[in-house]
Amino acid sequence: MVERFLLATALRDLITARRLVVAALLILAPSCVAIAIRMGMRESFDGVATYGALASLLVFGFVLPILAVVFGTGAVTQEIEQKTIVYLLTRPVARWRILASKYLAAWISISGTGVLGIVLLGVVTYQSRPGNGNTRLYPSSLRDARAFLGRLQTPDDSITEYLRASLSQPTGDLLDRWDPETPPGRRLIRAVLRDLNSVISSDRRFYSKERFAAISLPEDARQLIADGARGPAVARLNRWLIEAAFPDLIRTSRTTRNSLARDILVLPIGAAAYGAFFLFLATIFQRALIMGLFLAFGWESWVPMLPGNFKLVSVMTYLRALAPHARPEAPSADLMQLFQSLSPESVPASLAWLVLAATTGASLFLALLVFSWREYVPKDDAV
Amino acid sequence: MITLSRASRWYGQVIGINDVSCEIGPGLTALLGPNGAGKSTLMKLVTGQLRPTTGDVLVFRERPFANTRVFRRIGYCPEIESCYEDMTGREFVSMLAALAGIPSSQRASRCADALELVGMTAAASRKIGGYSKGMRQRVKIAQAIVHDPDLLILDEPLNGLDPVGRREMTDLFVKLAESGKCVVVSSHILYEVEQMTRRILLIDRGRMRAMGDVYQIRALIDAHPHRVAITCPEARRLARRLLEFPYVLSASLDRADDSRLTVETRQPDQFYDDLPRLALADGYQVTEFESPDNNLEAVFRYLVKG
Numbered sequence: 001m002v003e004r005f006l007l008a009t010a011l012r013d014l015i016t017a018r019r020l021v022v023a024a025l026l027i028l029a030p031s032c033v034a035i036a037i038r039m040g041m042r043e044s045f046d047g048v049a050t051y052g053a054l055a056s057l058l059v060f061g062f063v064l065p066i067l068a069v070v071f072g073t074g075a076v077t078q079e080i081e082q083k084t085i086v087y088l089l090t091r092p093v094a095r096w097r098i099l100a101s102k103y104l105a106a107w108i109s110i111s112g113t114g115v116l117g118i119v120l121l122g123v124v125t126y127q128s129r130p131g132n133g134n135t136r137l138y139p140s141s142l143r144d145a146r147a148f149l150g151r152l153q154t155p156d157d158s159i160t161e162y163l164r165a166s167l168s169q170p171t172g173d174l175l176d177r178w179d180p181e182t183p184p185g186r187r188l189i190r191a192v193l194r195d196l197n198s199v200i201s202s203d204r205r206f207y208s209k210e211r212f213a214a215i216s217l218p219e220d221a222r223q224l225i226a227d228g229a230r231g232p233a234v235a236r237l238n239r240w241l242i243e244a245a246f247p248d249l250i251r252t253s254r255t256t257r258n259s260l261a262r263d264i265l266v267l268p269i270g271a272a273a274y275g276a277f278f279l280f281l282a283t284i285f286q287r288a289l290i291m292g293l294f295l296a297f298g299w300e301s302w303v304p305m306l307p308g309n310f311k312l313v314s315v316m317t318y319l320r321a322l323a324p325h326a327r328p329e330a331p332s333a334d335l336m337q338l339f340q341s342l343s344p345e346s347v348p349a350s351l352a353w354l355v356l357a358a359t360t361g362a363s364l365f366l367a368l369l370v371f372s373w374r375e376y377v378p379k380d381d382a383v
Numbered sequence: 384m385i386t387l388s389r390a391s392r393w394y395g396q397v398i399g400i401n402d403v404s405c406e407i408g409p410g411l412t413a414l415l416g417p418n419g420a421g422k423s424t425l426m427k428l429v430t431g432q433l434r435p436t437t438g439d440v441l442v443f444r445e446r447p448f449a450n451t452r453v454f455r456r457i458g459y460c461p462e463i464e465s466c467y468e469d470m471t472g473r474e475f476v477s478m479l480a481a482l483a484g485i486p487s488s489q490r491a492s493r494c495a496d497a498l499e500l501v502g503m504t505a506a507a508s509r510k511i512g513g514y515s516k517g518m519r520q521r522v523k524i525a526q527a528i529v530h531d532p533d534l535l536i537l538d539e540p541l542n543g544l545d546p547v548g549r550r551e552m553t554d555l556f557v558k559l560a561e562s563g564k565c566v567v568v569s570s571h572i573l574y575e576v577e578q579m580t581r582r583i584l585l586i587d588r589g590r591m592r593a594m595g596d597v598y599q600i601r602a603l604i605d606a607h608p609h610r611v612a613i614t615c616p617e618a619r620r621l622a623r624r625l626l627e628f629p630y631v632l633s634a635s636l637d638r639a640d641d642s643r644l645t646v647e648t649r650q651p652d653q654f655y656d657d658l659p660r661l662a663l664a665d666g667y668q669v670t671e672f673e674s675p676d677n678n679l680e681a682v683f684r685y686l687v688k689g
Contacts, residue, residue, distance in 0.1 A: 005481045016469070083463040087526070090430050091482040092455040372449060375433050 002093055003101060010105035013078065014071055023109075026067060027117040030058040031124045038124070047127035049326065051256045054125075055263055056219070056325035059118050061316070064270050065296035067110045072278030073288040075102035076371075080286070085376050096368040103279050103364060110271035115264055122260040133255040135200055135235040137193045137242075141251050145189055148249040150180045152192065158211045159245045166203070167195045200238040204229075207241055215244050218326035219346070220254075226321070226346035240326075254326060266323040273315050273356045276363035283370040312347070315359060321352035384408055384534055384565045385429055390438035391589075392424050399424030401589035402438070407567060411560035413576040413597075414569040416586035422569040423462055425586065426538050429567070430459045442534065455484065458527035462538040464519060468512035472503055472522040475511060476529050483530035497529040498522075502551060516543030524552060528559070535559060535566045541575055553579050608632055609651040613658075614671035618644040621667050628657065 034054055038045045076099070079085035088098050142148050153175055155161040167175065171191040178188055199206060207225060217225075221240040229237040239253050274296075281295075282288035303314040311317045324346070347355075385407040392399040400421040414422045427433045428440045431447030431454065440447065447453040467475055476494045485493055498507045501521040511519065520543050527535055537556070541549045556579060560566040570576050576583055577597055585593040585600060593600050615621050622634040622644050630650040637643035648654040651674070662669050 002482065002484070005478075009478055013467075082465045082467075083461075084465060084467055086432065086459075086461045086463060087479055088482065089432060089449070090454055090457065090459045091479065092451040092484055093482050094451055095449050377427055377432055 003097065006093070006098060006101035007104055010075065010102045011108065014074060014105055014109050019070065019074070022070065023067070023113045026063045027113055027120060030054045030063065030117055031120045033058065034121055034124045045127070046252075047125040048252055048254045048256050048259075051121060051125040051259060052218075052220075052254075052325035053327045054121055055118060055259065055323075056320070056327055059114065059121065059263070059267070060270065060319060060323060060325075061301060063117050064110070064114050064267060064319075065274060065300055065316075066293075067113050068271060068274030069278050069289065069292035069296050071106040071109045072275040073282040073292050075106045075279060076282040077286075077288055080376055089376060095372045099279070099283070099368055099371045100364075103275065103367070106275045106279065107268070107271050110275050111268040114267040114271060118260065118263050118267060122256050125256055127256075133253065133258055135239040135253055136197050137200065137239075137250070139186070139189050139193065141193075141253070142189070142249065143251055144249050145184055146180070148246060149175065149178065149184050149188065149192060151246070151249070153178065153180060157214070159215075162206065162211060163196065163199065163242075166199050167192065171195050196242070200242065201235045203238060204234055206238050212241065212245075215241075217241070217244050218324075219320065220324040220326045223321055223324035223346045223349065227349045252326075259323075259325065263323050266319065269322065269356055270315070270319045273319075273360045273363070276360045276367065277315070280363040280367040280370070283367045283374065315356070317347055318352035318355045318359075321347040321349050322356070384443060385567070386439075386441040386444075387425075387428075388439045388441075390428060390435040390440050392428060392433060393436050398589040399433075400428070400586070403586075403589075403591045404438075405584060405591060405594060407565060407584075409560070409563055409565045410582065411556055411566045411568065411580040413580050413583040414567060414586060415571070415573065415576050415583050416569075416592075417571050420571075420587045421589040422571075422586055423538055424589075426459075426536050426567070426569060430454075430457055430536050455530075456533045458530065458532035458535045460523045460527040460535075460537040460540050462542070464516065464543075466511045466514075466519060466523070469510060471508050471510055472514070472518070472525070473498065473507040475522055476507075476526045479526040480529045485530055493529055493531075494525075497525040500528065500555060501525045502548075517545055517548050520544050521548070521552070524555070533564055535564060537566070537568045539569055539571070541568075541570065541572075549575070608647045608649055609654075609674065611646045611648065611651070611654065611658075611672055611674050613644045613646065613669055614642055615644065615667050615669045616642050617667055618642050621661075621669075622646075624661060624665065625658075628654070630654065 034050055037050050038047075076085075079088065089095065139145065151160050152164050152167075155164045164172075164175075168191075171194075174188050174191055178184055218240065221237060221244060224233055224237040224240070227233070243250050243252055278288065278292045281292055285291055300314055300316045304311045304317040304320065385405075387403050387405050390403050391401050398421075403421075403425065414425065416422050424433065428435055429442055429447060431442075431450055434446075434448045442453050443456060445453050447457075467478075470478070473494060476497055477490055480490050480494055480497075481487070495504070498504050501524050503518065503521045503525060506514070506518055511522065514522070520540060524537065524540055527537065535556075540556075541552060544552060553575075556566050556568055560580070568576075568579060581597045582595070583593075583597050583600060584591065613621065618636055618641060622636060625631050625634050625646055628648075630648050630653055632647040632649060634644060634646045637645070646654070658669070658672070661667070
């Protein structure tokens with residue numbers, strides 16, 4: 001009973017008018033940007049890519065850390081600054097239970113706000129004719145069948161060579177006999193797609209580092225490679241690889257719905273890890289908010305992009321491994337892409353789970369330990 | 384109920400309390416000392432917010448730091464003014480009653496009782512943010528007594544209260560003490576303490592200076608030569624007249640301003656009775672008189688030297 005009461009009180013403390021305004025802004029910001037892009041691009045608007053970019057950069061990269069800093073440190077620093085913590089610490093409730101309730105309240109606030117934000121983003125980027133989530137290629141998957149078949153007919157890189165070589169004998173003959181000056185017939189298209197679909201569905205040798213060396217792979221494809229795609233994931237990876245190799249010729253199979261469903265699950269995990277970490281900071285440092293902001297926007301936004309193993313000391317690296325997003329490639333290589341090309345390998349999802357669980361557990365344990373043991377009496381009025 | 388054995392507490396280089404030993408039992412005990420003497424530190428040690436640097440503090444025979452068994456029996460009214468500003472007085476008391484373990488079925492009536500005792504029933508539904516200092520003090524006292532604790536630690540509970548409020552709260556503390564509870568009240572105003580109890584602990588600069596009956600301490604204070612500064616155009620003549628009183632120890636004129644006179648006496652009460660009479664009878668125009676000693680700190684200085 002006391003726990004429920006503590007939780008309700010902690011939630012109430014966190015939900016102040018000022019914080020609600022901040023939370024509302026954070027919920028609305030990614031969607032507002034998406035609406036602006038949608039209005040600017042009109043017909044050429046790509047809902048899936050816009051969702052991926054904004055979910056990755058704004059929701060995971062900005063909204064989640066700032067919420068975690070504000071709510072994670074706010075749970076404790078507010079009581080310490082107002083000195084009202086005295087009332088809690090002189091009641092017959094174990095200190096760790098007080099802090100655990102505050103953590104739970106912070107987690108609910110961070111997750112709730114983050115999930116609302118991403119759902120809204122999913123809604124405003126929704127398109128009725130996006131990718132269907134199916135890994136198979138259909139005639140409608142081809143933006144330009146003639147150009148695509150032309151590339152296959154006269155392979156000029158290792159990827160097209162590989163695909164050409166995996167076509168069956170009759171399909172190969174059909175392709176050779178086709179005059180690229182004329183539109184391809186339905187029989188040819190069906191035959192080629194049937195053969196390519198069998199590559200997509202089960203060919204585990206399609207990806208090789210050398211073959212795709214010249215292609216900038218999206219984050220989600222790199223993540224599948226790092227995780228060692230097996231079973232149905234093989235088909236997903238192969239389809240994404242083909243899309244990446246022929247970005248102008250093949251439509252995306254990705255759907256906002258699939259990414260959204262996964263993001264709704266991963267955001268609370270990020271909230272748990274970041275929330276626990278910032279809570280821990282708040283139990284030790286008086287200026288936890290400023291330190292937290294520095295960590296969230298200095299450390300967490302730059303370290304994941306550093307080359308080598310530096311990125312392994314950032315929570316964001318592991319969150320991105322669990323929720324990789326395909327972002328549209330910028331026309332000019334910016335700094336971020338440069339960094340990314342220096343360390344293209346992703347962290348395997350299994351490692352990400354482990355590290356996030358360990359971060360959450362260790363931070364929370366240390367926070368509870370410090371809170372149970374430390375004296376929270378401001379020095380200036382201690383006498 | 385409370386035992387301190389050679390307890391000291393430092394904050395880095397600053398001494399909070401230094402080598403304090405004492406026992407406090409049931410009844411009302413006043414902790415008297417000037418600001419910064421260490422009263423709050425002592426109370427924070429007793430209420431388990433601080434640990435002693437050296438020595439030992441026991442409450443109900445246990446170490447109180449973060450000890451929920453001890454907290455179950457303690458009511459604490461901190462000195463801080465800030466509060467949960469968005470809550471109403473009733474919500475504040477109710478929240479802390481819940482944390483004290485009062486089941487929800489009894490909570491409303493227990494809160495109502497506590498708020499009634501401190502005279503806050505009428506304002507209980509208003510937000511604390513809109514409370515005056517005195518009202519804050521009253522709800523802080525309400526949250527300290529709502530769970531009917533055996534030990535009440537009240538840090539400057541009369542600060543900010545008007546004279547009527549002081550009277551009411553003092554009566555409440557006395558009543559609680561008479562019902563067998565141990566009530567410890569801190570104050571830096573001797574007069575305030577005298578109205579509540581005879582049992583006081585004198586504390587100054589972290590040290591326990593005296594412990595016991597307030598009258599004994601009063602006597603010590605009275606034995607302390609008491610200085611009175613008088614401004615009067617005929618200061619020289621007045622000084623000569625005053626020195627005729629047996630209890631006037633000395634009278635000295637200010638070198639810079641010969642209308643100012645400082646008198647030392649061992650019986651200030653008698654002196655304050657006689658001075659106006661003398662002024663009236665002989666026609667001295669006393670324009671100002673004040674006692675630089677009429678505060679606790681001077682008395683402490685004296686006691687420390689003595």
